[in-house]
Amino acid sequence: MSNIAIILAGGDENLKERDVPRQFTNIYDKPVLVYTLESFQRHPQIEAIVVVCVSGWQSITWAYAKQFNISKLKWVVSGGKTSQESIYNGIKYLERIAKMDDLIIIHDGIRPLIDETALTDVIVVAKEKGNAVSALPYNEQLFIANEQDSQITKQYVFRDKVKRVLTPQAYQYSELLDAYRAAFESGKFFDRDSYTDTMMTDLGKRLYFAVGSEKNIKLDSQEDFEMFKIFLCQEKTTWLK
Numbered sequence: 001m002s003n004i005a006i007i008l009a010g011g012d013e014n015l016k017e018r019d020v021p022r023q024f025t026n027i028y029d030k031p032v033l034v035y036t037l038e039s040f041q042r043h044p045q046i047e048a049i050v051v052v053c054v055s056g057w058q059s060i061t062w063a064y065a066k067q068f069n070i071s072k073l074k075w076v077v078s079g080g081k082t083s084q085e086s087i088y089n090g091i092k093y094l095e096r097i098a099k100m101d102d103l104i105i106i107h108d109g110i111r112p113l114i115d116e117t118a119l120t121d122v123i124v125v126a127k128e129k130g131n132a133v134s135a136l137p138y139n140e141q142l143f144i145a146n147e148q149d150s151q152i153t154k155q156y157v158f159r160d161k162v163k164r165v166l167t168p169q170a171y172q173y174s175e176l177l178d179a180y181r182a183a184f185e186s187g188k189f190f191d192r193d194s195y196t197d198t199m200m201t202d203l204g205k206r207l208y209f210a211v212g213s214e215k216n217i218k219l220d221s222q223e224d225f226e227m228f229k230i231f232l233c234q235e236k237t238t239w240l241k
Helices: 032-042 058-067 083-096 116-129 173-186 196-202 222-240
Strands: 003-009 048-053 073-078 103-108 131-137 142-145 153-157 163-172 209-211
Touching: 003 032, 003 083, 032 048, 032 058, 032 103, 032 116, 048 058, 048 083, 058 073, 073 083, 083 103, 083 173, 083 196, 103 116, 103 173, 116 131, 116 163, 116 209, 163 173, 163 196, 163 209, 173 196
Parallel strands: 003 048, 003 103, 048 073, 131 209
Antiparallel strands: 103 163, 131 163, 142 153
């Protein structure tokens, strides 16, 4: 059994508003995607990496991998119009490469602060249970809105019954391939709101929670980028001590 990472760098919905996709934005002279790849490069249980890349940036991805010594990067695949299509492109590409019992770890390229503990736990839980999704408790109060008027509350949800699910997520390759084939044939799960975890749940699969990290933020906004810089500065300060 091998552990293969699929890193999603397949698109940027707001690309028309910027010249460079978020995953290739330089922070302190290093692209966001490289920070993400370095975490997987360092992890001793990751054997290989495939990047699902936004069209036109494949050669740049290879160049960065060479520059920053990402030797575990083995394949770069073109992304799709949605996250689901991009993940499926990566899964299909591995069809002649991966074994059915290999573990596939899916992670967003714009979550560059994945730490070793969280990544390890996802792998450990998935090997024991068959799959694993990184998760965190939800500390804010949640309300369900009224169907007729979304500005009115209907009921609240007990926080101890709610988890925030993020990446990394890990699945056995055979289960992942079968699920995406079924989803692709039905056409039900390839809208922008769907992800592997929601698709698996809709297909009747039971998912298992693994340890998450509050630092594992997704860089969706300028505020997220500023937070990322703060975390990087904190790590540099700690290292200097």
